[in-house]
Amino acid sequence: MIEVNELTKRYGSKTAVDHLSFTVRPGQVTGFLGPNGAGKTTTLRMILGLDAPTGGAATVSGVPFRSHPRGLRHVGALLDANQVHGGRSAAAHLSALARSNGIPLRRVDEVLQEVGLAEAASRRIGGFSLGMKQRLGIATALLGDPPVLMFDEPVNGMDPEGVLWVRRLFRRLAAEGRTVFLSSHLMSEMESTADQLVVIGRGRLIAAESVPDFAARSTRLSVVVGTPRAAELAAVLTAAGASVEVEGSAGTERLAVTGLPADRIGELAFENRITLHELTTRTASLEEAFMELTADSVEYLAGQPR
Template identity: 60%
Template sequence: MIEAVGLTKRYGSTVAVNDLSFSVKPGRVTGFLGPNGAGKSTTMRMILGLDRPSAGKVLVDGKPYQELKYPLRHVGALVEARWVHPNRSAHAHLRWLARSNDLPRKRVDEVLGMVGLDKVAGRKAGGFSLGMSQRLGIAAALLGDPQVLLFDEPVNGLDPEGIHWIRQFMQRLAAEGRTVLVSSHLLSEMSLTAEDLVVVGRGELIAECSTEEFVNRASDSSVRVRSPQAEQLAGLLAERGLAARTADAQSLLVDGADTEQVGEIAAAGGIVLHELAAERSSLEEAFMRLTGDSVEYQTDFGQPTDTLTTAGK
């Protein structure tokens, strides 16, 4: 489990993280989201003991990272995939990490096999593609078989097959009872991967909840209904005080209503329905709505320029 309490980080007069409190529970994949400059990287660095908090604390399984005797056995992290010495082979890099935490050499071969790098284990890391470097970073995170895992942009550089693999891999790790925290710009991928979310903006907490709750919080209550009698249905809805917008020749969008209301009105009026469904925002739409005031930069048209997207940055 990861627990942040009143976590604050100042750089001179700049407050990067401000009184941030949240917890990441075991057994679930938790997405760590926020616009660029929101304090995500600074927070992850404080979790890993790379930055010292100005105030507050962050604990991993009840202890600060610095107090862990063999940290790789407790926490695995992928923060920067390219930090490996370019002249060192994948196997040599992992063997060095294993020795630093008194881990058996056979574990190196095991994790290389897990991430699909066993056939290139002797190649120099400097010749790896970004996707291969990501896999090597994931192997390093898994080396100590830790219960807590942090991944910063783990799908960066991976092809669609690799993205699918890491999504299932993270979910499997969580299913084993591990704590998995993932930061990513790929909102479409996070919507498929993360069960819970911690969302920050300008260094402060915006939301800590399930992905479903986050999307529902940002969604207006509306219903899509399709009928060959759409015009007649719109009149019946208006009589009940419900406004219907025309989506196409046979479809209406009804705001401020639920499917039960619309279905009962249609049934009472003898209206044939071909479709009746609640409209739900995507994670991207929910994110844009709830973090719009927390982005670093705005365009002249009032649209954020520094938010998460559905494509990698």
């Protein structure tokens, strides 16, 4: 478990993280979201003891990460796949980390096999693609078989097969009872992978809840209506105060209705003897909800400071 309590980080007059509190629990994938400059990477670095907080505290399994004598046995992390020595081979890199953390050397071959780099074990890392470096970073995180795992943008540079593999890996790790904390800008991946979300903006907490609950907070809820008398129903609903948009092509039109709930739309259709083939409430996507709920926390808009 990761616990963050009133965590604060200031750089001179700039506050990067502002009294941030949340908990990341085991047995689920928790996504970490926020606009650029929101303080996500700074928060991850403070959890790992790489940056000292100005105030507050972060603990892993109840104690600060620095209190763990052999860190990789307790927390596996990937913050920057490029922060490796390019002249070493993948096997040499992992072997050095294994020795310094008291990890059996057999784990080197095991994790290289798991991430798909067994055949590249003796190759120098400097010749790796970004996707291969990401896989090596994930192997590093898995090396000590830790209960807590943290990843910052782990699928950057990966092909579709790699992205799918990462998604399944994280879901499996969570199902094993581990704490999985994942930062990413890819909303579609987060929507497919995460169970819970921690969303921040300008260093402050915006939300800490499940993915469906966060999406449901959006005001962009609409009702999709299918009917053979689309134009007639659109007029009825508009007169009742709804906003109506026509979707689809001639003969297959559907109406996207906002401003009226599904039960009221059904009542109006019944009162006007209009047949309905579909009446479905559609929630916002994670991306739509994120864009709406973090709009006031975006530090840069169209390349200009706000």
